[in-house]
Amino acid sequence: MLTADVTVHGTTMKRGDSVLLLFGSANRDERVFAHPDVFDIDRKPEHQVAFGRGVHFCLGAALARMEARIALHALLSQLPDWTVDVGAAVRLQSGPIRGYLSLPIIWAPR
Numbered sequence: 001m002l003t004a005d006v007t008v009h010g011t012t013m014k015r016g017d018s019v020l021l022l023f024g025s026a027n028r029d030e031r032v033f034a035h036p037d038v039f040d041i042d043r044k045p046e047h048q049v050a051f052g053r054g055v056h057f058c059l060g061a062a063l064a065r066m067e068a069r070i071a072l073h074a075l076l077s078q079l080p081d082w083t084v085d086v087g088a089a090v091r092l093q094s095g096p097i098r099g100y101l102s103l104p105i106i107w108a109p110r
Helices: 023-028 061-078
Strands: 006-008 011-013 082-084 100-102 105-107
Touching: none
Parallel strands: none
Antiparallel strands: 006 011, 082 105
């Protein structure tokens, strides 16, 4: 609940208003990213906030990035021709968290 009136990006919120912070939406800001709702593996990370910022920066960020790089390389080297089965995908229904409960992929066996 806000303790004072505040204006953010042209929207004024009043003292006493309830506010829900959607951290997941921070990396989907159309003012920062040209196509915020498109997964772009080549997107430059200089403006993303997935691992926090400043004194709140995640200590495990480098390890998480390395683990993801290794896992994705291993997976994609075995499944070069794959696609997401969008029709079978199941979205997570949650306020502050965005993602999928299930995101099946289809690939052509070698």
